Amino acid sequence: xxxxxGSHWIRPEPWGIxxxxxxxxxxxxRAVPRALVTHGHADHARGGHGETIAxxxxxxxxxxxYRTGSQDEAGEIPHKAVPVEYGxxxxxxxxxxxxxIPAGHVLGSAQILLEHAGERVIITGDYKRRADPTCAPFxxxxxxxxxxxxxxxxxxxxxxxxADEMAKLLSALEAHPDQCVLVGAYALxxxxxxxxxxxxxxxxxxxxxxxxxxxxxxxxxEHGVNLGELRLVSNHSKExxxxxIVMAPPSALNDRWSRRLPNPITAMASGWMRxxxxxxxxxxxxxxxxxxxxxxxxxxxxxxxxxxxxxxITHGREEALLRWCELHQRRARALAxxxxxxxxx
Amino acid sequence: xxxxxxxxxxxxxxxxxxxKLALIAEYLRETPxxxxxxxxxxxxxxxxxxxxxxSTIRNFMKDRVDPVLWTxxxxxxxxxxxxxxxxxxxxxxxxxxxxxxxxxxxxSALNRNTAPKELPGLLDRLDANGRFALIKMxxxxxxxxxxxxxxxxxxxxxxxxxxxxxEEYWHALEAPYPDLFAWAAxxxxxxxxxxxxxxxxxxxxxxxxxxRVDLADFAAEWxxxxxxxxxxxxxxxxxxxxxxxxxxSATFPELLEVLPIDAVLDGExxxxxxxxxxEQGGAASFNALQQRLGRKTVSKKMLAEFPAFVRLYDxxxxxxxxxxxxxxxxxxxALEKLMGKLPPSHFDISEIVEARDFDHLAEIREGTRxxxxxxxxxxxxxxxxxxxxxxxxxYKWKRDPLLIDCVLMYAQRGSGKRSxxxxxxxxxxxxxxxxxxxxxxxxxKAYSGFTDAELKKLDRLVRQTTLNRFGPVREVERTLxxxxxxxxxxxxxxxxxxxxxxxxxxxxxxxxxxxxxxxRIETLRALIRD
Numbered sequence: 001x002x003x004x005x006g007s008h009w010i011r012p013e014p015w016g017i018x019x020x021x022x023x024x025x026x027x028x029x030r031a032v033p034r035a036l037v038t039h040g041h042a043d044h045a046r047g048g049h050g051e052t053i054a055x056x057x058x059x060x061x062x063x064x065x066y067r068t069g070s071q072d073e074a075g076e077i078p079h080k081a082v083p084v085e086y087g088x089x090x091x092x093x094x095x096x097x098x099x100x101i102p103a104g105h106v107l108g109s110a111q112i113l114l115e116h117a118g119e120r121v122i123i124t125g126d127y128k129r130r131a132d133p134t135c136a137p138f139x140x141x142x143x144x145x146x147x148x149x150x151x152x153x154x155x156x157x158x159x160x161x162x163a164d165e166m167a168k169l170l171s172a173l174e175a176h177p178d179q180c181v182l183v184g185a186y187a188l189x190x191x192x193x194x195x196x197x198x199x200x201x202x203x204x205x206x207x208x209x210x211x212x213x214x215x216x217x218x219x220x221x222e223h224g225v226n227l228g229e230l231r232l233v234s235n236h237s238k239e240x241x242x243x244x245i246v247m248a249p250p251s252a253l254n255d256r257w258s259r260r261l262p263n264p265i266t267a268m269a270s271g272w273m274r275x276x277x278x279x280x281x282x283x284x285x286x287x288x289x290x291x292x293x294x295x296x297x298x299x300x301x302x303x304x305x306x307x308x309x310x311x312x313i314t315h316g317r318e319e320a321l322l323r324w325c326e327l328h329q330r331r332a333r334a335l336a337x338x339x340x341x342x343x344x345x
Numbered sequence: 346x347x348x349x350x351x352x353x354x355x356x357x358x359x360x361x362x363x364x365k366l367a368l369i370a371e372y373l374r375e376t377p378x379x380x381x382x383x384x385x386x387x388x389x390x391x392x393x394x395x396x397x398x399x400s401t402i403r404n405f406m407k408d409r410v411d412p413v414l415w416t417x418x419x420x421x422x423x424x425x426x427x428x429x430x431x432x433x434x435x436x437x438x439x440x441x442x443x444x445x446x447x448x449x450x451x452x453s454a455l456n457r458n459t460a461p462k463e464l465p466g467l468l469d470r471l472d473a474n475g476r477f478a479l480i481k482m483x484x485x486x487x488x489x490x491x492x493x494x495x496x497x498x499x500x501x502x503x504x505x506x507x508x509x510x511x512e513e514y515w516h517a518l519e520a521p522y523p524d525l526f527a528w529a530a531x532x533x534x535x536x537x538x539x540x541x542x543x544x545x546x547x548x549x550x551x552x553x554x555x556x557r558v559d560l561a562d563f564a565a566e567w568x569x570x571x572x573x574x575x576x577x578x579x580x581x582x583x584x585x586x587x588x589x590x591x592x593x594s595a596t597f598p599e600l601l602e603v604l605p606i607d608a609v610l611d612g613e614x615x616x617x618x619x620x621x622x623x624e625q626g627g628a629a630s631f632n633a634l635q636q637r638l639g640r641k642t643v644s645k646k647m648l649a650e651f652p653a654f655v656r657l658y659d660x661x662x663x664x665x666x667x668x669x670x671x672x673x674x675x676x677x678x679a680l681e682k683l684m685g686k687l688p689p690s691h692f693d694i695s696e697i698v699e700a701r702d703f704d705h706l707a708e709i710r711e712g713t714r715x716x717x718x719x720x721x722x723x724x725x726x727x728x729x730x731x732x733x734x735x736x737x738x739x740y741k742w743k744r745d746p747l748l749i750d751c752v753l754m755y756a757q758r759g760s761g762k763r764s765x766x767x768x769x770x771x772x773x774x775x776x777x778x779x780x781x782x783x784x785x786x787x788x789x790k791a792y793s794g795f796t797d798a799e800l801k802k803l804d805r806l807v808r809q810t811t812l813n814r815f816g817p818v819r820e821v822e823r824t825l826x827x828x829x830x831x832x833x834x835x836x837x838x839x840x841x842x843x844x845x846x847x848x849x850x851x852x853x854x855x856x857x858x859x860x861x862x863x864x865r866i867e868t869l870r871a872l873i874r875d
Contacts, residue, residue, distance in 0.1 A: 155410065156418045156431040274431070275422050276357045276477075277764040280490070285358050319814075320417045327411060 009096075009116050010145070012312070012335040017123060017147070021094030021116060024053070026123050036098060038125025039109035040065070040188055049079070053090065055100055056083040057108025057223055061188065064219055086110065086136060103127040104138035105292050106189030107220055113141060121145040122306070123314075128291065129298040130162065133196040134189070134225045138302075146308035147335075150316035151293040152271050159271055159295040165288045166201045169245070172265055172286050177243045180208075181286065182264035184250040187213050189292050191247050192220045194269050195227045198245065208233045208241055210248035210257070238262040254283055271295070300324055346442050346471065348376060349384050350478035357489050365491060369499035374530075380445040382521020387445075387482045388496035391520050396455040397464065397483040399425045405461045406432065420817040423764020424488065426480035430473050439470035445482075446521070452483050488760070494733075504529035512732055516590055517543035542579040544586040545609060545661055545669075546732035550722060550739035557703050558740065563723045564673070565698040565706055568741055569656055570631045570719040570832075571615040572638070576655060578604045585614075596640050597653050603691045608683070611659040611730075613695065615717065616651040631717075631847065632835045654691045657684075658722075661730055669730040676730065710742065719832070720744045746830035747872055748852055749774070750863040752785050753825040756807040757818050759792060766800055767807040767819065768792050770851070772827050774842065774869055779861040786842040788869060791829060794851035803854070826855040826863050834872050842866050844873070 011018045016028030016035075024034045031048035038044050038054075040061030045054075047066030052059065059081045084090050089099045095117065100110040105126040114121045120143040127138050127149065152159075173181050185191040191213050198207065206229040209217065217227055233246060242262045252258065253266055268284040271291025279287040294302060299321060303311055311332040313321050318334040325332035352372045359365050369388065373381050386392045406429050407415050415432070422428040443451070448467070455463060464483070468476050481487050497515065501508040506529045517538035518525055524536035574593070575586040583601045585594045594601055597614065604610075616634045637643070637651050660680040661669050668676045684694050698721065700706035710721050720743035728738035751772035759768035769792040777783030795803065803825075810822040830852035837845030844866070 154418050154421055155414050156422055156428060158431075275765070276354075276427055277423055277762065280357060281762060281764075283360050285360070287358065317417070317421065320414055323411065323413045323417070 009119075010114065010121050010147075012314075014336060017314075017335075019092070019096055019114060019116075022092035022096040023094070024092055024096075026112060027125065036112055037062070038103065038112060038123065039105055041106070041126065044125060051080040051082060053082040053084060053092075053098070055086065055108040055110050058110070059083055059108075060219060060223070061108060061216075064215055101139050101141050102136035104129065104132060104135060107135045107192070107223060107225070109135060111138075111141070113143065119144050121147065122308075123147040124149055126151065126293055127302075128294050129302065130159070132193055132292070133200060134192045134220060140302070140305050142308075143306060144309045145312060146303065146306050146310070147312040147314055148299065148303065148321070149293065150299060150313050150318045150321045152291065152295050153299055153313070153317035153321040155296045155320070157271060157274055157296045159274070159291050160289050162197055162290055163201070165269075165290050166197055168286065169198075169267060169288060170201065170203060172267070173243065173245060176265060179263040179265055180241050180244050180246050180261050181267050182246045182248060182253065182258060182261060183288070184253040184266070184268040184270075184282075184284075185247055186270075187216050187249050190269055190290070191249075192217055192225060192227060193292065194288075194290065195230070195247065196225060199226070199228045203245070204228060205244060206231045208236065208244055208246040210246070210252050212249050212252070213247055233260065250282070303330065304328075346445055346448055346475050346478065348372065349380070349387075349445050350471070350474040352384070353478045353481065353487070353489055354474045356491055359490075362495070365495060366499045366502055369491070369496060370503035373500055373503040376445075378523060378526055379521035382523065382526060383445045383449045385496060385500060385522065386520030388487065388491055389493040390485060390487070391493075392449070392482060392485060394452045394455065394483055396457050396460045397452060399484050401457075401460050401464070402426070402429050402480055402484060405465060409434070409465075416816060420758055421765055423758060423760045426477055426484060429480055430476035433468055433473070433476055435473065438472045438475075442470055442472075442475060443467070448479060448482065500525075500529065509732065510535075512546050514538050516545070517541040540580055542577040542582050542584045544575060544577065544584075544590040544592075546590070547573065547575065547588055547611065548659075548728075548730050548732065548739060549734040550741040551734055551736060553723065553740040553742040556740065558723055560700060560702055560706065562727070563725055563740075564677075565700060566658065566695050566722045566724065567698060567713075568719045568722045568743065569613040569615060569695065570717050571613040571634055571656070574612060574614045574655065575661075576600065576604060576608075576610045576612065578607045578609075580607065596637065596643065598643060599648055599653060600655065600691060603688050605686055605688075606664050606683075608663045609661040610655070610657055610680075611661060612655040612657040612692075614653055614655055616653050618717075631833070654693065656693055656695045658695050659730060671729065672727045673724050673729075674726050710744065713744070718744070746832060746852070747834070748828055748830055749869055749872075750855065750858065751788060751827050751829050752823050752860045752863045753821060753827060754785055754787055754823065755818050755820050756803075763792075763800070766804045768800055768804070770803070770827070772829060775861075775863060775865045776842075777865065779863075783865075785823060786866060787840045788842045788844050788866070789829065789831070789840070789846040789849040791827075791849045791851050794830070795854065799854060823860050826858040826860055827851050828853040828855055833874065834869055836873065842869075844869055 009020050011020055015030050017026040024036055025032045026036045027038055027044040028035050033050040035049040036053045037058055040058050045062050084100050086100050086102050089097050092098050097115045099113040101113055103109040103111045103125055105128055109125060111122050111124045122141060122143040129138050183194060185194050195207055208231050210233060217230055221227055246261055258264055265285055266283060267286035267288055268282060269288040269290040271293055272278045273287035273289045311325055311330055313334045322332050322334050355368055356365055402425055410432050418432060419425060419428045451467060471479055497511050498508050501511050514525060514536045518536055527533035528535050573588045577584050583604050584592055585597055585600055587593050616637060618633055633651055657680060660676050660683060663679055663683060668679055700709055723740040723742060725738045751774055753770055754773045755771040756767040757769040759766055771787050771790045773785035773787045775783045776786050807819055807821055810824055811819045812822055813820040829849050831846035831849040833847045835845055836843055839845050
């Protein structure tokens, strides 16, 4: 077994993972000269780096959110964006190669395979194993060290089939033709996936959007994801929205904003909805257990399938996944990264 | 069981009170006897299966799931029933799941030995919602945002009867309440409860806050720091009830033979003490009373050392006369007249506090130093005796709390509404000069007194400053000062500091205050009064 844990070329620091020979950071939580970014969620992709290496889709998302293509607001650091396609290998210098592999989390999300001195390390970023019409599916790749997320790393988290949740949503809609169903969903990824799944389930009526979702939906469409007819809530009357689905970011659910809607039934699409009290805390009436993360079985199955020498766990319920590794005689350690899970789920 | 499970599940996600009432009422109308009676008992917290405890569930789950994974899951979810129902291996569900009353029958038949063996078989016959409902029923404590009062109101609404009348019969009847349903649903005669020494819901007070009252219309009494009780004698049999209606007769046997007439009386249970309570009359502090609470049998030594008596506030019924609709002054006169018949060894009357006006009363309240006094009660002279909290009739005006600055040391996740948030805080005071290397010793624990927004901020602080984990408990860096409010402080073996506070709550979060400026143990110890 390779001796991996001691002094190593991959070093977890509180604000990100440092790849020492190439002096590059993975998903750093603060501005660095050179960063590899797994996907566009704010807890992984921060603005202000000197050079950002990511998939073209992730770079487009970061551009939309941080306008990284131009100079930053202070005008100090000229930004360089380095796009890398899935499957393409980039030499980072210092004898380190990086390859981007689909992670199935959101549009453009990637696992990053790092190779150095004959050793393979994969950093999953966030990932899921379920089919998602809005992004490329997760691909299993062999490695020596598997650095995994653990957002839903507790055995209570098993996500039901998304078709069940869509059926729940559509039957609530049908049962209350004078109201609307307001679905809280994260602006990047979840909202577009829910819309695409609704279309796949045969729901072709216009879907109304909170203004904060508009640009990201448009970006998805530009990348070939068809979302059907979308309308902005602000351009329509209460009467027009009766019997419709309205999508909004979670922060808008209990906001004054929702008063413009026709007696909304509050729904929320999130893996946390599996826990009743979590739904109650948010005042959710119709919980939809839909997650863009791997559930407990998928996390553990993936570790077994990848079968690495060693598993490192970055963020989430790392204690339980660590315990699972111990029970299955797998070498594992938890990394304490700060600032994760602030925007996303 | 399916309908009941669906009802519970829907109630969890319903925030509107009217909608909850409608859902429960609809269930009660459409479900046959005795299922609906058992369901009503479950919602009002009246079911009790001594063989099934939360620990029973925990133990057999730990045989099925790795104990560490179970503990981590339970800690995160914050609810044993929900954790177990989520972790239960899903399989083939019974086509014909058991009814609510079949479940009740099976649960009642269990004992401590058979429960761990037979419960799993019962759970196997149900789906995830059914399992959640079953464990909730079996272990009590629904935590679904439905109070007993709400369930009774829904019952009244379902059958168009008055909730006051329901309350009147409630405590004399037992689940599944056939007589109650026969009366309300089918128009039968009201249940005959005349010969049962039953509990009547207490009249309660609102906090006075900024209200000022005119003493021409209000009378003032001390608010005694004991436990509020109701003494009921019917047909020669006496019972003692706590504020929640629990029968605590067995804990205070000395009070069961001393009431010479049939009556329903409202008062404060106190124990005799000679240390304090001087001019207002020999009651010991709450700490002394605590020695007597929660005991099923009482030793002679206890009876001799901490003899209990009742300080009477009000008379509801005296020798068959129901006084509850009369004004307070009239009931007070009846109570004063009654005192002559009661043995002074076990009864006295809560004296009226005389004051010239409201400001004078405020002065008297400020001046009192008696530990058996919690503050003042203000009662409208024309107030009838009405169950619950009716605005404008009774006010409580508590003494200002004591305050001390403590440092956050440990945090634990909360339950129910606060599940998965770190909302239970243990805090400490310095055992000397913090600049000379003194240490913090835990002095108390609090889980209230902050807003939801503050809770989020505190939760984040706990996650970001964790030093150690001991199971569900996180030890945090000493960075935050809480101004803690509490009613009193006593010596205790519970904390290393040897001190325990009564009803501590977070008064203010001092984000600004350096921890070395927090208070010392000796400051807290100086506030002990017993």
